[in-house]
Amino acid sequence: MRAYRDKLLLLGGIAAVLLGSRYSSAINPYYFQIIIYIGINIILAESLNLINGFTGQFSLGHAGFMAVGAYTSSAITYYLRPILFAEPSTFGEPVFFLVALIAGGAAAALIGMLVGVPSLRLKGDYLAIVTLGFGEIIRVVLQNLNFVGGPRGFSGIPLYTTFAWTYVFVIVIIFVVENLMRSPYGKAFLAVRDNEIAAEAMGINTTKFKVTAFVIAAFFAGIAGGLFAHYLTYIKPDMFTFLKSIEIVVMVILGGMGSTVGAVFAAIVLTVMPELLRTVAEYRMVIYALVLILLMLTRPQGIFGGRVNWTKLGARLKGARNKK
Amino acid sequence: MQPLLELRDCTIRFGGLTAVFNLSQSIYAGELVGLIGPNGAGKTTVFNIITGEYKPTLGDVLFHGKSIAHQPPYAITKAGIARTFQNIRLFNSLSAIDNVIVAYNKNLRTGLLSAIAHTPAEMRDEKRVMDDAMNMLAMFDLTGVKDDFPGNFPYGIQRRLEIVRALATKPELLLLDEPAAGLNPTEKVELMQLITKIREELNITVLLIDHDMKFVMGMCKRIFVLDYGEKIAEGPPEEIRSNPRVIEAYLGEQE
Amino acid sequence: MEFLRELPQQLINGISLGSIYALIALGYTMVYGVLRFINFAHGDVFMVGAYIGCLCIPLIMPMFPNEPVIGGLFVILTAMMACAGLGVVIERLAYRPLRSRPNLTMLITAIGVSLFLEYTGQLPFIFGPTPRSFPMMVEYKNVIRLPDLVVSTNQILVLAGSLVLMAGLRFIVNHTRIGTAMRALAMNKTAASLMGVNLDKVISFTFALGSALAAAAGVMYATMYPKIDPLMGILPGLKAFVAAVLGGIGSIPGALVGGLIIGIVETFTTAFLSSTYRDAIVFGILIVILIFKPSGIFGKRASEKV
Numbered sequence: 001m002r003a004y005r006d007k008l009l010l011l012g013g014i015a016a017v018l019l020g021s022r023y024s025s026a027i028n029p030y031y032f033q034i035i036i037y038i039g040i041n042i043i044l045a046e047s048l049n050l051i052n053g054f055t056g057q058f059s060l061g062h063a064g065f066m067a068v069g070a071y072t073s074s075a076i077t078y079y080l081r082p083i084l085f086a087e088p089s090t091f092g093e094p095v096f097f098l099v100a101l102i103a104g105g106a107a108a109a110l111i112g113m114l115v116g117v118p119s120l121r122l123k124g125d126y127l128a129i130v131t132l133g134f135g136e137i138i139r140v141v142l143q144n145l146n147f148v149g150g151p152r153g154f155s156g157i158p159l160y161t162t163f164a165w166t167y168v169f170v171i172v173i174i175f176v177v178e179n180l181m182r183s184p185y186g187k188a189f190l191a192v193r194d195n196e197i198a199a200e201a202m203g204i205n206t207t208k209f210k211v212t213a214f215v216i217a218a219f220f221a222g223i224a225g226g227l228f229a230h231y232l233t234y235i236k237p238d239m240f241t242f243l244k245s246i247e248i249v250v251m252v253i254l255g256g257m258g259s260t261v262g263a264v265f266a267a268i269v270l271t272v273m274p275e276l277l278r279t280v281a282e283y284r285m286v287i288y289a290l291v292l293i294l295l296m297l298t299r300p301q302g303i304f305g306g307r308v309n310w311t312k313l314g315a316r317l318k319g320a321r322n323k324k
Numbered sequence: 325m326q327p328l329l330e331l332r333d334c335t336i337r338f339g340g341l342t343a344v345f346n347l348s349q350s351i352y353a354g355e356l357v358g359l360i361g362p363n364g365a366g367k368t369t370v371f372n373i374i375t376g377e378y379k380p381t382l383g384d385v386l387f388h389g390k391s392i393a394h395q396p397p398y399a400i401t402k403a404g405i406a407r408t409f410q411n412i413r414l415f416n417s418l419s420a421i422d423n424v425i426v427a428y429n430k431n432l433r434t435g436l437l438s439a440i441a442h443t444p445a446e447m448r449d450e451k452r453v454m455d456d457a458m459n460m461l462a463m464f465d466l467t468g469v470k471d472d473f474p475g476n477f478p479y480g481i482q483r484r485l486e487i488v489r490a491l492a493t494k495p496e497l498l499l500l501d502e503p504a505a506g507l508n509p510t511e512k513v514e515l516m517q518l519i520t521k522i523r524e525e526l527n528i529t530v531l532l533i534d535h536d537m538k539f540v541m542g543m544c545k546r547i548f549v550l551d552y553g554e555k556i557a558e559g560p561p562e563e564i565r566s567n568p569r570v571i572e573a574y575l576g577e578q579e
Numbered sequence: 580m581e582f583l584r585e586l587p588q589q590l591i592n593g594i595s596l597g598s599i600y601a602l603i604a605l606g607y608t609m610v611y612g613v614l615r616f617i618n619f620a621h622g623d624v625f626m627v628g629a630y631i632g633c634l635c636i637p638l639i640m641p642m643f644p645n646e647p648v649i650g651g652l653f654v655i656l657t658a659m660m661a662c663a664g665l666g667v668v669i670e671r672l673a674y675r676p677l678r679s680r681p682n683l684t685m686l687i688t689a690i691g692v693s694l695f696l697e698y699t700g701q702l703p704f705i706f707g708p709t710p711r712s713f714p715m716m717v718e719y720k721n722v723i724r725l726p727d728l729v730v731s732t733n734q735i736l737v738l739a740g741s742l743v744l745m746a747g748l749r750f751i752v753n754h755t756r757i758g759t760a761m762r763a764l765a766m767n768k769t770a771a772s773l774m775g776v777n778l779d780k781v782i783s784f785t786f787a788l789g790s791a792l793a794a795a796a797g798v799m800y801a802t803m804y805p806k807i808d809p810l811m812g813i814l815p816g817l818k819a820f821v822a823a824v825l826g827g828i829g830s831i832p833g834a835l836v837g838g839l840i841i842g843i844v845e846t847f848t849t850a851f852l853s854s855t856y857r858d859a860i861v862f863g864i865l866i867v868i869l870i871f872k873p874s875g876i877f878g879k880r881a882s883e884k885v
Contacts, residue, residue: 003447006442007442058683058686118866118870119866119869119870121870122869122873124682124683124686125616125617125682125686126824126869126873128686129617129820129824129865129869130865130866130869132817133821133862133863133865133866134862134866136858136859136862137859137862137863137866140855140856140858140859141859143855144855144856176440179439179440179441179442180436180439180440183439183442183446183450184425184426184428184429184432184439184449184450184453185429185432185436185439186439187418187422187425187426187429188426188429190415190417190418190422190426191415191418191423191426193417194415194416194417194418195413195414195415195416197377197397197409197413198409198413198414198415199415199426200396200397200398200401201375201377201397201398201401201406201407201409201413201490202398202401202406202426202427202429202430202489202490202493203398203401203402203427203429203430203493204398204426204429204430205396205398205399206398212436246690246694249687249690253687258417282698282701282702282703283702285694285697285698285701286695286698286699286702288694288698289691289692289693289694289695289698289699290691290695292687292688292690292691292694293673293688293691293692293695296677296684296685296687296688296691297673297676297677297688300680300684300687
């Protein structure tokens, strides 16, 4: 049993993040920006992993959830900050930010449920298109909400996102997903992915599981959206098109559907790569597309994809520890 | 005595095709009943109606006297009916023991949030599930392969695992769809012993479909026969064997 | 009252747009019929068709100084042939190797091909990212000029062209050997191959046919909305897909009907409601259909054997 190791890692990880955040001002602002984006992309990729990788559903609308989180949290901080915090507050404002982020996540989760319940009766291609459609509808609706800027965008969002905030949530999502997938519930998700009819016959309410995956994933995508908005301080509906959804999908596919390590790896690679390819910026998407095609032709399960036998892995690690 | 499972005038139509017509059948607790018939007679369709994959167009299915005809499959499994499939449906990316653990989801005592937070209560639940799963595997000689993936198993082992997985849902009634298909004679004997074990040690009622006459007649005290979706005979093996309608139904087939 | 007065005009506009969607939708539906796969890159073939047309106009039109319609015909034909080739190449290189793999792999590859076409098109030495003007082929003249109804030569030609193409398709599908092979493949792949149908050839032909229709649609669309850019295929492609699903994916008459309905709905929404909600309504239709009647108007349900 993995006993208390996960909680140790959780606390240890958070401690490491808080320690590391002390040095964040010392880093070159360009690199700092990349580090923040890596964190946000890890959250996006891992949350999508829950839907695509672990439950085997195909969602092309993840940017929509991100948008809902971004706009909800931003609306809260933008409109309530002048009321609540006439003067800056070192304790109050972070709490305020946390509340706004969670509200954003909750709003995204709610949308996730609204999207999930009708859609998850559909298979493969159809589900993909429906989620894409929902993502676009969300974008169009946001474009018409003038109190959050409409098509011109929403600026003046407080700069609340820090290294600590971002990476604490990275640790949290990894903790959540990994614990979930190691539990019997997690195996049910995988069962739904492998053989839905058999899973249903084993007493698993597959629709409920699929919607649950959607809702949890949407929640974290919403958090990522909030972090993104409060870093950039400006958001526009055009930042959340299905092209963004596809970028996240590519991360999950590259890393390997159903692999946390893969999601982290791919998020890092696909955040850093465009920066390295700045010089050939116009070729970036072409290379992106070719990589995607080649990946599907040669190794569709992604780099870290394929089966991970958790029990054997755990036993192997335990055995290695016992040998000491 | 009230039957454990009762089919009442079940009819199911798919478009213009009537797959099962006016089927009434009772299964009593503790029985081992066989369902036979030529290919295409509708046997698997009957299973699908019982387990909820199909909803009957007319008629009803009663379990413990309560109607389950329009419930979804997972609810029927939760009520106490489990099944295996004609073409084995194991979870290929899960190890053998994980396949079995999946079946415990309906009996978990802790919720999703506890799983995420990995609370002590959830850890106890997990241990309980793991211990029980290990016992089930041990009972059916599958301990050796518990961490391996079913895709590589010989057919007989896959079948056995699928049955164990169904048993892990702690059913009262177990439906086996052609469990002997593709097995060699030795494996068939093992299967017969396994089914006997299930009935005697676990007290489970069994309804099985198969084409192997020796297998079915050797095990089941009561058999009913389907042809073109209708029941044409019912009774003990000796009667079925000599029933002219049954013989005629099968004579259309070359063995 | 306003609505009734404008109705005939918007109807004509809607049908023109709708027939273009129908042409694209036909490609989606035919490919789905034979491969059970949604070719995400189809909308981008439409874009390539428009560009090839654009590039060919200065070459071909001067050959027909007094018969612009004939010249236009050759432009469309050139675009159609080029894109038919493109469709065959794409199928051969990106989709055929994956035929035995799960469907999602092909879907993702299709997304990759789509992105590839869009962004390669944006490269400066290909089409360039800035929108381009599509040169006029046939002189713009209003054929009908009633107080509430204006119909241009362009619209008439688009409608006529679409009709001809669809009639041609109908002929191919119903009265030629390869058309019958396509239909057989769509109904039962295994049986068709056992009956001697060369699956690869028929699938290639299906792609060629669909791509040719998309190319024609691209050129015609560009005559109606003369600003072209490498990303122009995304939205029409998606809407044509909605049309195909609405009509029943896999059904050719369905693609036709679906295309017209979407075209009319979109035009009416822009005219009588608000253009900002135009796209959302089309997607809304998609969602409603997939939730309530996924097989569409003419489609049939396929179910999994338990």
